[in-house]
Amino acid sequence: NAMLEKYGLVENSWLQQKFNERDKWALVCGRTAFCADMKSAQHKERMNKELKRCLSPAKDIETFLQNFDKFLEDKRNKELEANSKMTKSSPYAPPVSIIQHAARVYTSAVFDMFMTEYVTGLECLVKGRQYDGPMQILTVEDGQHHEHVVRVNFEEEILSCSCCKFEHVGVLCGHLLTCITKKMRSIPDSYILKRWTRCAGNLSMTSHGSTAVEDPRCILSQRYDSLVHDFIQLSVRATEDEDIYSCAMKHRAAMCEEMEKVFNEKTSSLSYHLFGEHVW
DSSP states (O other): OHHHHHTTOTTOHHHHHHHHTHHHHOGGGOTTSOOTTOOHHHHHHHHHHHHTTTOOTTSOHHHHHHHHHHHHHHHHHHHHHHHHHHHHOOOOOOSOHHHHHHHHHBOHHHHHHHHHHHHHHHTOEEEEEEEETTEEEEEEEOTTSOEEEEEEETTTTEEEETTOHHHHHSSOOHHHHHHHTTTOSSOOGGGSOGGGBTTGGGOSBOTTSOBOOOOHHHHHHHHHHHHHHHHHHHHHHHTTOHHHHHHHHHHHHHHHHHHHHHHHHHHHHHHHHHHOSOOO
């Protein structure tokens, strides 16, 4: 607004409108808005590149929809493969409690983001400290000599930083981590976005509270994720002991029989509804 006054443009309605909408287009004004650290231009360019595989002036709408369904199916399959790979391995975590906690709860990609912030925090220096009741107000200088104001309440687990990294990306910033790692051995639950966790596929709500729209085709992916996660853990445990292995094989056979029974019952019921009492 000072620039509008300086250049005598306060009465310019278009510039005034843009100033009033600055939270929507100016990154510096939108740090409190969550966007997973993705710029709008990045999102647009990536989507355009992906959709070019489905779009063509020579194709009709029916062909486009068929290709688009294949595109979505390919994305889901890649997600399933990534989830399967994630359940079979864990990222390396040094013997630091808060890092090991992050490795257990976060996906590999988000854990890498967390580690980047943790390393950034190693270069930060606490230049000042004030107290407002249980709230500590710290002035933190990063490796580029920029100062940030960190507020920490260890009793109520309230954390904030003037850089708004958590609000913007969903991961605690290095400025905060350098202030809490000596007193906190894990990330507070309220500062772990469910969408960034290993069990995010099982959620019925989005991380910011809006109701998720259930796509019937996604149900298969969610069921697969749940089964793979549990059965891989059971398999690992069963292979460690002969008796446990025998028990697992016994129950596997019983489970297969029960599943086959349920399948046959559902098939018979469907046939009855379709063809009546006599099924040929």
